[in-house]
Amino acid sequence: MYSFEYHRPGSVAEAAQLLTGNEDAKLLAGGMTYIPTLKQRLAQPSAVIDLGGIAELKGIKEEAGGLTIGAMTTHGEVASSAAVRQAIPALAALASNIGDAQVRNRGTIGGSISNNDPAADYPAALVALGATVRTSKRELAAEDFFTGMFETALEEDEILTAVHVPKPEKAAYSKFANPASRYAIVGVFVARTSAGVRVAVTGAGPAVFRATEMEQALAGNFSAAALDNVTVAADALNSDIHASAEYRAHLVKVMAKRAVEAAG
Amino acid sequence: MKVSMSVNGKQVSGEAEPRTLLVEFLRYELGLTGTHVGCDTSQCGACVVHVNGSSVKSCTMLAVQAEGAQVTTIEGMAQGDELHPLQAAFREHHGLQCGFCTPGMIMSAADLLKTNPSPSEHEVREWLEGNICRCTGYHNIVKAILAAADTMRGAARAAE
Numbered sequence: 001m002y003s004f005e006y007h008r009p010g011s012v013a014e015a016a017q018l019l020t021g022n023e024d025a026k027l028l029a030g031g032m033t034y035i036p037t038l039k040q041r042l043a044q045p046s047a048v049i050d051l052g053g054i055a056e057l058k059g060i061k062e063e064a065g066g067l068t069i070g071a072m073t074t075h076g077e078v079a080s081s082a083a084v085r086q087a088i089p090a091l092a093a094l095a096s097n098i099g100d101a102q103v104r105n106r107g108t109i110g111g112s113i114s115n116n117d118p119a120a121d122y123p124a125a126l127v128a129l130g131a132t133v134r135t136s137k138r139e140l141a142a143e144d145f146f147t148g149m150f151e152t153a154l155e156e157d158e159i160l161t162a163v164h165v166p167k168p169e170k171a172a173y174s175k176f177a178n179p180a181s182r183y184a185i186v187g188v189f190v191a192r193t194s195a196g197v198r199v200a201v202t203g204a205g206p207a208v209f210r211a212t213e214m215e216q217a218l219a220g221n222f223s224a225a226a227l228d229n230v231t232v233a234a235d236a237l238n239s240d241i242h243a244s245a246e247y248r249a250h251l252v253k254v255m256a257k258r259a260v261e262a263a264g
Numbered sequence: 265m266k267v268s269m270s271v272n273g274k275q276v277s278g279e280a281e282p283r284t285l286l287v288e289f290l291r292y293e294l295g296l297t298g299t300h301v302g303c304d305t306s307q308c309g310a311c312v313v314h315v316n317g318s319s320v321k322s323c324t325m326l327a328v329q330a331e332g333a334q335v336t337t338i339e340g341m342a343q344g345d346e347l348h349p350l351q352a353a354f355r356e357h358h359g360l361q362c363g364f365c366t367p368g369m370i371m372s373a374a375d376l377l378k379t380n381p382s383p384s385e386h387e388v389r390e391w392l393e394g395n396i397c398r399c400t401g402y403h404n405i406v407k408a409i410l411a412a413a414d415t416m417r418g419a420a421r422a423a424e
């Protein structure tokens with residue numbers, strides 16, 4: 001690891017101040033992605049700003065017909081939260097299947113979505129549930145937040161503070177996990193809300209995307225059978241040692257059907 | 265930087281650069297070499313310790329992030345000469361061969377048993393997702409953890 005300065009601010013304002021004008025400073029959340037990156041010398045920050053001491057970034061509260069989850073809330077906290085299990089059980093279940101127990105004890109929802117790994121689980125949930133992402137500067141729809149592979153709408157000096165997730169009528173997530181890491185080879189999150197049905201896919205493409213044809217098919221008939229005649233094109237999907245684009249396309253449909261069945 | 269924390273119930277402090285990992289601080293600054301490093305990718309779990317009561321990979325946390333924390337390592341599990349029930353069960357049930365993964369296995373399992381005192385075999389196997397063993401094939405590790413859970417439930421009942 002290259003050397004760097006370490007800061008542990010006590011508020012978002014203080015963290016933002018440390019970032020401003022310090023181009024090579026980087027934020028540290030659970031460190032489950034960023035510390036391995038540092039260890040491999042793939043990053044050389046001048047300063048690391050640890051968000052771990054900021055109380056306002058932690059915790060889950062019920063708000064405006066849904067849940068507000070602070071950026072520094074760990075996967076383990078989301079998985080075991082009574083509020084999440086009650087309002088959006090599919091989200092708690094998704095969190096309980098991220099990586100392993102020790103990754104869940106440190107890794108955070110804010111870190112996961114800021115990183116926007118193409119195989120990460122949370123992006124699918126947030127897009128399907130129509131969540132709102134809150135930052136130190138603004139609020140934006142999750143769909144507009146995830147812009148590409150490892151890319152988000154976050155600016156250099158912007159800090160993700162929380163996500164607001166509306167409570168769906170029904171929802172479920174189904175993942176075909178990489179057996180070593182548990183990242184999604186393909187993960188599909190299906191949600192039915194008062195605004196309609198949304199299907200979001202992670203792992204399959206360069207970044208999370210909505211399967212609009214599936215959404216239309218499910219709008220009139222929310223059943224796995226409604227997806228029988230939908231075709232998933234392999235063209236824009238990922239191909240790697242774990243799965244070809246064609247296999248991923250196949251898995252998108254299988255996972256979507258399982259999610260619809262699980263949502264009931 | 266000076267870093268202070270409680271390790272196995274004792275207040276300690278030492279020097280650490282911001283880039284010093286918690287596992288490096290434990291091993292090289294404090295000489296607690298029971299915590300192992302088995303990979304570079306945060307996947308093997310040989311380095312698992314408890315920080316403020318929950319299991320974490322000490323290779324994926326900076327020492328400075330543990331400032332003021334309560335840390336427990338494998339060296340803190342036995343009570344004097346008396347092995348922790350998990351340690352005793354690993355010995356009894358041949359839950360180790362080379363032993364490299366064992367400290368992490370035990371620290372991880374101890375966290376499981378704290379929240380789930382009577383896990384099913386399936387729950388134990390799921391929980392060990394983040395602990396890799398190159399020798400045993402896991403079977404005896406799972407057996408040891410289930411046996412330790414039994415012993416610990418018995419001890420808890422006896423204490424009531």
Ligand SMILES: Cc1cc2nc3c(=O)[nH]c(=O)nc-3n(C[C@H](O)[C@H](O)[C@H](O)COP(=O)(O)OP(=O)(O)OC[C@H]3O[C@@H](n4cnc5c(N)ncnc54)[C@H](O)[C@@H]3O)c2cc1C
Pocket residue numbers: 026027028029030031032033034035051071097098099100103106107108109110111112114115117119120121122154158159160161181182183184305306307
């Ligand atoms: C063995 C292993 C298995 C895993 N399996 C899975 C899996 O199955 N599914 C899955 O989805 N993920 C998986 N992960 C990733 C895990 O969920 C990470 O926790 C997550 O990707 C990053 O979150 P973090 O809190 O650790 O962030 P960090 O690693 O601390 O940060 C990640 C990035 O986000 C930036 N950042 C962090 N917080 C903020 C913020 N509030 N505002 C702006 N920028 C911020 C950081 O600067 C950094 O660039 C796995 C990781 C490991 C090591």
Ligand code: FES
Pocket residue numbers: 300301302303304305306307308309310311312321322323324
């Ligand atoms: S040394 Fe392998 S996970 Fe920490």
Ligand code: FES
Pocket residue numbers: 359360361362363364365366396397398399400
């Ligand atoms: S006993 Fe050798 S790695 Fe587990």
